[in-house]
Amino acid sequence: MRALRALRPRRLLAMAAAAAAAAAATGGARRGRVLTPETMNPAIRRVEYAVRGPIVSRALEIEQELRKWDPKTGPGAQDWPGSPVQQRTDPPQFQCPPCPPRVSPGQVQSRECIEEVIKFAYDEKLFLMADEVYQDNVYAEGSAFHSFKKVLMELGPPYSEEVELASFHSISKGFMGECGLRGGYVEVVNLHPEVKAQLAKLVSVRLCPPVPGQLVMDAVMDPPKPGEPSYERFQAEKEAVLGTLGGWDWDWD
Template sequence: MHRAQIKLCNELREISPHVKNMKQLEYVVLARRVSQIKEELRQGVRKPYKEVIDVSWGDPHRAGLKPLTFVRQVLSTCLYPELMNSNRLPADVRQRAQRLLGGCAGGSVGSYTATEGIPEIVHSVSEFITRRDGGVPSDPENIYISPGSQWALTNILNVLVNREASTRTGVLTPMPCHSATTLGIMGLGGVVVPYYLSEEQGWELQVEDLHQALESAKGVCNPVALYVINPGNPSGQVQSRKSMQEVIRFVSERRLFLLADEVYQDCIYGENSEFVSYKKVLTEMGPPLSDTVELASFHSASKGFMGECGLRGGYVELVNLDPAVLKYIKTLFSTDSCAPVLGQLALDLMMNPPQPGDPSYPLYDMETQHIRTTLVHNAKRAVSVLNSLQGFCCQPVEGGAFAFPRVYLPPKAIQKAKEVGMQPDTFYCIRLLEEAGLLFSAGCEYGQKEGTHHIRYNTTDEIKRYSKYSINKYHIKTVFSSGQIPAWLKISGQIQKDIKSNCAL
């Protein structure tokens, strides 16, 4: 055997077993087929559609929402400071760029920053949190800016997961839940302890399900944290204040660290829904809870009106942590030097948008109102269309960026999927891709109760845009029109190859 091959084999054997246990995402098979279909379309292969429409990602700009003019003007000026001499840009744009560059070493976005972020921007985040929470104080010393909220969450989990303990560390995790978090827990050597949101109750988090999850963890792991997503991803629910109070009492009684993912806090659509942060509710509950419950809350510039996913700007605020622990968290964060500077600037612009009277305010207000109207309309329209389809049941989308409808598949279709080694909802997504050129995410990737099947749909995208491809046509006629296995369930050789490849990994 060649020496390079021997070395590679040794390296593979030395890979962390926790990383090896991370399963390949179902989306990989779908993405591979999308690339093949796009190439076939470029080569002129005839299909019932002219393009593939991807509604699986939670990327606002990818879905067609336009970047905010004020944000891009300020960022452009920071990248090319000569623009500050141009009268074509509003005065407040140039002033903001000058202030932001003043916080950068050497006046350049190309310089490193402090580990926790540019001090002026960290203070901006602190002031934003205080305003948002109705005056609840926020200490800048407890805030860390990061390359996205997921990066910050992974690092906090890295502190919580004890890989040297004889009993593995568990994290109570909602089902459904975006896959990055579950993979992150597994990659760190932790155990995902699932608690299932109540779909029939609009994906409500019920405390009795948390108790059941703890019971299921006995003899398996030592649960140390509870992870919540509000608004939900991909479930789209918004937690009530009462539900949050119950969760806080639960983590206090069970001595669990509370991880609150609040990145979709600006995306609220339900008429009776309101976002309230866990920190605010915790403070309102008063001592001893407000002084003892350990909390990490996360936010990001990737979601909401900003939608700047690619700039990588997020933050975590820590509450009630021991100063000795904070020291180690800072050390851990410093391993990546600092968050991308443009992401930090985007955070500042999100926290401090133009105000009435500013030159940029009229356009900013018009753009944000348009985005809000679009998101609310799309969410309501998506639920309406999905619920009009036979075999679909979609709970109301109160917030976030996704709908997570349940799909009722006939037993024969489920059996056919199992015969080829694939989850039924992944199999369904592949057929919808093949026949209609639509790419959805399979629900099995996010966690679901046994015997149920779902798909995840990004509500940022206007569902009318691809209604001409008729989900109705490819769902009802092929799945429910007869008891026979539809013709399209016969997979092509290439997909079969992809399925086997995926199952072998």
């Protein structure tokens, strides 16, 4: 994934207007969308860029309040660790049961199952969200990963034109498992133009992930191809990791 660039308000409005005009020109969808500006969380519409607006004003007010706050006698002084009040009391005792970290391999959905889910979402007017971060971790013989978007498109109309879908992927899970790095993406299909503009705004007001995370995300989205200098090494490391994970005994019961 290429590094995200902040989208300015005027550009977002232009995107929404262009998308709405395109929808009107083609006659629009055959039926109403599931997620619309009217049904979406109203708090998202109120989000503003952090460089101006009530967020900055409130931040300045808090800064002034903190300048006047006395850590010994001020409100909440007894609540922060290391405060004089807490130092005069015994530290709380906690019991932490051991919990070995593990991630269940789950189940691999067959293509038939995914088709049924898509048709059910169409019939019941549901918004589909597909968490596909473990798409490479398929070990059972005869099983294979099927992308929700691919199956949706291959089903054809009316499903491919009307079912709303969001697919998620991350570098923190899957075979790469770079939990110390942060990066991911969501791909939306058949989203209402105005809702899509609000989503773009919501992404742009957040800070971008660190550069290493963006670089790894780019490698996941566009891995080395046959003939490129790093292809053989990349493929060897990927197959080694998946081969090791596939050899584990996943039956914890």
